[in-house]
Amino acid sequence: MAHLVQIEDPADPRLADYRDLRDVELRKNLEAEHGLFLAEGEKVVRRAVEGGFTPRSFLMAPRWLDGLADVLDRSEVPCYVLSEALAEQVTGFHVHRGALASLQRRPLPSLDEVLDGARSVLVLEDVVDHTNVGAIFRSGAALGFDAVLLAPRCADPLYRRSIKVAMGTVFKMPWTRLPDWYDALPSLSARGFTTVALTLAADSSPIDEAVAGVDKVALVLGSEGHGLSSRWEQAADRRAIIPMAEGVDSLNVAAATAVACYVTARR
Amino acid sequence: MAHLVQIEDPADPRLADYRDLRDVELRKNLEAEHGLFLAEGEKVVRRAVEGGFTPRSFLMAPRWLDGLADVLDRSEVPCYVLSEALAEQVTGFHVHRGALASLQRRPLPSLDEVLDGARSVLVLEDVVDHTNVGAIFRSGAALGFDAVLLAPRCADPLYRRSIKVAMGTVFKMPWTRLPDWYDALPSLSARGFTTVALTLAADSSPIDEAVAGVDKVALVLGSEGHGLSSRWEQAADRRAIIPMAEGVDSLNVAAATAVACYVTARR
Numbered sequence: 001m002a003h004l005v006q007i008e009d010p011a012d013p014r015l016a017d018y019r020d021l022r023d024v025e026l027r028k029n030l031e032a033e034h035g036l037f038l039a040e041g042e043k044v045v046r047r048a049v050e051g052g053f054t055p056r057s058f059l060m061a062p063r064w065l066d067g068l069a070d071v072l073d074r075s076e077v078p079c080y081v082l083s084e085a086l087a088e089q090v091t092g093f094h095v096h097r098g099a100l101a102s103l104q105r106r107p108l109p110s111l112d113e114v115l116d117g118a119r120s121v122l123v124l125e126d127v128v129d130h131t132n133v134g135a136i137f138r139s140g141a142a143l144g145f146d147a148v149l150l151a152p153r154c155a156d157p158l159y160r161r162s163i164k165v166a167m168g169t170v171f172k173m174p175w176t177r178l179p180d181w182y183d184a185l186p187s188l189s190a191r192g193f194t195t196v197a198l199t200l201a202a203d204s205s206p207i208d209e210a211v212a213g214v215d216k217v218a219l220v221l222g223s224e225g226h227g228l229s230s231r232w233e234q235a236a237d238r239r240a241i242i243p244m245a246e247g248v249d250s251l252n253v254a255a256a257t258a259v260a261c262y263v264t265a266r267r
Numbered sequence: 268m269a270h271l272v273q274i275e276d277p278a279d280p281r282l283a284d285y286r287d288l289r290d291v292e293l294r295k296n297l298e299a300e301h302g303l304f305l306a307e308g309e310k311v312v313r314r315a316v317e318g319g320f321t322p323r324s325f326l327m328a329p330r331w332l333d334g335l336a337d338v339l340d341r342s343e344v345p346c347y348v349l350s351e352a353l354a355e356q357v358t359g360f361h362v363h364r365g366a367l368a369s370l371q372r373r374p375l376p377s378l379d380e381v382l383d384g385a386r387s388v389l390v391l392e393d394v395v396d397h398t399n400v401g402a403i404f405r406s407g408a409a410l411g412f413d414a415v416l417l418a419p420r421c422a423d424p425l426y427r428r429s430i431k432v433a434m435g436t437v438f439k440m441p442w443t444r445l446p447d448w449y450d451a452l453p454s455l456s457a458r459g460f461t462t463v464a465l466t467l468a469a470d471s472s473p474i475d476e477a478v479a480g481v482d483k484v485a486l487v488l489g490s491e492g493h494g495l496s497s498r499w500e501q502a503a504d505r506r507a508i509i510p511m512a513e514g515v516d517s518l519n520v521a522a523a524t525a526v527a528c529y530v531t532a533r534r
Contacts, residue, residue, distance in 0.1 A: 139522045142515040169515060242529065248409040248436060255406045255525035258518060262509065262526045 002058060002072040004065075007082040010089040015080060017102035018059050021091040021160060028156070035105045037158035041097030042067045044168045049075070051171030053103040061087060064098040105158060108176045111149070115191060118146035119216050120264055123178075123188070123195070125232055126153045126223040127253060133157055134165025135254035136221070141169035143261040148175040149218075151184065185220065185235040193218040197236035198260055199228055200250060207260055210240035211267040219260055224253050269325060269339040271332075274349040277356040282347060284369035285326050288358040288427060295423070302372045304425040308364030309334045311435045316342070318438030320370040328354060331365035372425060375443045378416070382458060385413035385441075386483050387531060390455070390462070392499055393420045393490035394520060400424055401432025402521035403488070408436035410528040415442040416485075418451065452487065452502040460485040464503035465527055466495055467517060474527055477507035478534040486527055491520050 007015065017036055020026055031037055036056060039048040042064065049055060049071050058072065058079040065072070065081070072079055087095045115121065122140050127133050133155045140148060148157070154177075156162060157170040178184040185195045196210050197220040204210075211217055220236055222228030233239065242259050244250060251259065274282065284303055287293055298304055303323055306315040309331065316322060316338050325339065325346040332339070332348070339346055354362045382388065389407050394400050400422045407415060415424070421444075423429060424437040445451040452462045463477050464487040471477075478484055487503055489495030500506065509526050511517060518526065 135519065135522060138515070139518055142511045142518045142522075143509075144512045165519075167515075172514075242410075244409045245411040248405070248434075251406055251409045251525060252402065252432075254522060255402060255409075258522035258525045259529045262529070 002075045002077055002079040005078045005080050007080045007086065010086050012080075014057075014078070015059065015090050017056060018090050018100060019092075022093050027159070031105075031159075036102050037105055037163070038160045039101045039103060039168075040095070040099070040160055040164055042099050044163055045099050045101045046071050047168030047171050048101060048103050048163075051168070053106065053171065056102040056104055058099065058101045059087065059090075060099040061095075068099055109174065111176060111179065111187075114147045114149065114174045114176045115193075118174075120145045120261075121147040121149060121193065121218045122257070122261070123149045123151075123184070123218050123220045124154045125151045125221065125228055127221065128153070128155050129224055130155050130159045130161040131165050132224060132252070132254045133159075134162040134170070136257045137162070137166040137169045137173055137175075139254070139258040139261055141166075141173050143258070144265045145261055146174070148173055149184075149188075150175065150177050152177060152181055182231065185218075185232055185237075188218045189237055192216050194238065195220055195236040196238045196240050196264075197228055197233055198222070198242070198256055199233050199239050200241060201233055201239045204239035204241040207240040207242050207263045210238045211264045214267055217264055217267065219257075219264055221253055221257055221260075269342045269344055269346040272345045272347050274347050274353065277353050279347075281324075281345070282326065282357050284323060285357050285367060286359075289360050294426070298372075298426075303369050304372055304430070305427045306368045306370060306435075307362070307366070307427055307431055309366050311430055312366050312368045313338050314435030314438050315368060315370050315430075318435070320373065320438065323369040323371055325366065325368045326354065326357075327366040328362075335366055376441065378443060378446065378454075381414045381416065381441045381443045382460075387412045387528075388414040388416060388460065388485045389524070389528070390416045390418075390445075390451070390485050390487045391421045392418045392488065392495055394488065395420070395422050396491055397422050397426045397428040398432050399491060399519070399521045400426075401429040401437070403524045404429070404433040404436045404440055404442075406521070406525040406528050408433075408440050410525070411532045412528055413441070415440055416451075416455075417442065417444050419444060419448055449498065452485075452499055452504075455485045456504055459483050461505065462487055462503040463505045463507050463531075464495055464500055465489070465509070465523055466500050466506050467508060468500055468506045471506035471508040474507040474509050474530045477505045478531045481534060484531055484534070486524075486531055488520055488524055488527075
């Protein structure tokens, strides 16, 4: 089982994986360079391990040890045990859910692997907010989508905040980065998917009509701020809109995704 | 027009309305006691004023003055002008969107006023997260809902974070607090609304069937953690579910609301 290591010094170099969790830029660099990601909370830590990710270490306050005893039992890495006050000093925030794990990233699967057998997929262009990425994974998983594809600039699904909002569905739902931005949608069409871009474009049809009777669908979503690039908007096989009341800015991307997934799942 | 007041001292007592914006508990007390709320960002500040709320003051960095010139022109209150660094010291965070306004709350309308002419309303029991409350207002407004009713423990739609996520729709959408938790749903039924509770209860029907052909609908939503109270779940005229994939925890309340509003709007 994981060996418990009592920590008394917040500067202990063994805690390097857990430093400054609120500093997004620092974390992005650190996690990319070391090929790691962080999971937070008993439920999410358990799902990461059950999802087949290899832990590098755990960090928790004593009162969380029991809840994760089964997970710790099956692991051989250190579990750093420290007070909640000390944990807050290291991570830079109050660790509500008490348990953290640092896990090894895996090589991303190929597009073909991710699409194998898939009938409904989500394609995110430049969704830059981790909360939105997490919410989209959660809704996609709940509403029966099979995979998620990310444009090169889309935010990281394995960032701590994405994972938390996704309730760990990022561990189960197959996903990968699209190797090429420019031809991403045509390459999906070539694989037999009808690409349906969610947009406010003038020539878009209501989402239920756009997906009616379509077999393999790739639902394409743009960035929070300005939506899809014109390249993607034009390269999509169809453009679809969620009919909305006048004078409202539109749904946010996570809400729009939930609605579009619901409608698409029932096509 | 608003009179510009240059501020050099972050401790200036005239900035009291803008202190420590990240301290949720402190802000709740301060805002309740002084009957104020804060709007953040050019678009949201403008919407608050256009929504008929009376400003107490504005606070912004010099570069935001031009964008809000029309709003400032129509107001007689002070506009505190200070550097972004100083604004960060006062508020406790980096004010991305540069402009803040403190506005006077208004007395809440009665239930009858809010329901007058309404055909589709949202009823939130204990949604405690300001982001979720804001997202629900935005989706409800975008998808054609007429009003929002809040149980006594639901989070404040005029909290800065709610307003921001709602993109200011909280200023336009009629809403109020339900005077009584226990009989809230029966009192809506007595007013001719069919109350439809969104729940995972065993006797719930798919949402599209639950709302089909219903005239006046009140869509009832529970808390993030444990959903609806059993009182509300049982007191509702109907129980409805959004059909979901197995093994996923369920949609989050904001995503579920977006789907339910979409379906209900097309009943």
